Amino acid sequence: MSRYSRHLPPLDTLIAFEAVARTGSFTRAAGELYLTQSAVSKQIRLLEDHLGAQLFERRARGISLTFAGEHFQGVVEPMLDQLLANVQRLKSGHGDRHVSVICTHAVAQYWLFPRLLRFSEQHPELTVNIHASNDINESLIGEYDFGILYGHGRWRTLQASKLFDEVVFPIASSHHPLGSGESLAELQTLPLIQLDASAWNCLDWHDWFAHFGVRYQAPADALTFNQVNLVFDAVLQGMGVGLGWEAMARDRIAAGLIRPVSDFVVRTGQADYLVHDRQTLLSPAAQVFADWLLGQP
Numbered sequence: 196m197s198r199y200s201r202h203l204p205p206l207d208t209l210i211a212f213e214a215v216a217r218t219g220s221f222t223r224a225a226g227e228l229y230l231t232q233s234a235v236s237k238q239i240r241l242l243e244d245h246l247g248a249q250l251f252e253r254r255a256r257g258i259s260l261t262f263a264g265e266h267f268q269g270v271v272e273p274m275l276d277q278l279l280a281n282v283q284r285l286k287s288g289h290g291d292r293h294v295s296v297i298c299t300h301a302v303a304q305y306w307l308f309p310r311l312l313r314f315s316e317q318h319p320e321l322t323v324n325i326h327a328s329n330d331i332n333e334s335l336i337g338e339y340d341f342g343i344l345y346g347h348g349r350w351r352t353l354q355a356s357k358l359f360d361e362v363v364f365p366i367a368s369s370h371h372p373l374g375s376g377e378s379l380a381e382l383q384t385l386p387l388i389q390l391d392a393s394a395w396n397c398l399d400w401h402d403w404f405a406h407f408g409v410r411y412q413a414p415a416d417a418l419t420f421n422q423v424n425l426v427f428d429a430v431l432q433g434m435g436v437g438l439g440w441e442a443m444a445r446d447r448i449a450a451g452l453i454r455p456v457s458d459f460v461v462r463t464g465q466a467d468y469l470v471h472d473r474q475t476l477l478s479p480a481a482q483v484f485a486d487w488l489l490g491q492p
Contacts, residue, residue: 204245209271211238212250216260216268277337277474294323294484297335298343301423302467303327305443306359307343310491314484321480329395329422337472340481344470345396355468356489362441363398363463365456366448371433376457379409385456386435389419390426397423398463403438406461442467 214224215235225232243250250264260268298307303325311323326339333350336342348355365382367373376382383404390399404411413419418435420426426437431447436456447453469488471477477485 204242208238208242208245209275211235212242212267213271213275215239215251215258216264217272219258221258277472280337281475291478292321292480294321294341294478294481295326295339296323296341296343297326297328297331297339299329299331299345299423300327301427301440301443302343304424305427305440305447306467309446310488313491314487318483318487321483323484336470337475340471340478341485342470343467345467346465348466348468350470352473353470354473355470356485358467358469358489359442361398361463361465361467362460363403363438364441364460365436366430366439366444366453367436367456368431368433369451369454373433373436373456376436376459379404379407379459382436382457382459383411387413387417388426388429388435388437389413389417390423390438391419391421394421398438398461400438403461406463407459 211224211228211230214227215221218224218227221232221235221239225235228235239251246263246267248263248267249261250267251258252261296307304327307325311325314321314323331342331344333344333353336344336353342353343358344350344353344355345361348357365376365385365387374381374385376385387400390397392399400413401411418429420429423440423443427439427443429435430437430439430453439453439455444453448455469485471481471485
């Protein structure tokens, strides 16, 4: 007998528990599971007997979770969600030839997409699907094979491998001379394109200058965008000087499209990481993709 069958309760009892705990009713859970109320009650009794703990307080006007029940719900619900996501992924065939990645719009457009072109040339049998969203956090990663997350590299539920450090400096179009910022004071006189990062975690000009101990206040009429990729596009059009992330600007600098405006560089100590759920076994396709991507410059 395996350690799972010897120590874990039957899956049906966990599914019944999740439904009762979520709906707060044996009757509603029974309707959702297409079972009788007595069948659901029996499943809960079996689970409580197996655990040796009472999970629900039965009262005349209904039920409520005990302290043990509340704790167990916090374990069972995400476990079942993760199991369901993996089953659906395998049933859809994505485990064989498809890899899914969630990342921000800027990382998708300016860093990942050029690499995917090379990956597709070397691995035409595999397909990588990108979901671009700036509303990305640890809890969403389990819905995809991988995510690219910005931060410190330590997430409780995720395995993380560093892709690139955050290095930020001013950039401008190579074809529309706008002067250079040999000093921070001179840099502030240039038309600085503003990045409104109030809705998400991203460096702006105020933060960038603060790294050098310099105060900066954007002019009231400054050109402002709320996405890094829009700032990049404005820079390419010669509309001003924007903040450039080295990992995303590197290819365009090499191509002569944009240029660094000054020698001032901020290294924040943060980075972007390729992450995946610790509890999810990578498919062969996902493992091939991860090995390839982490080996790229």
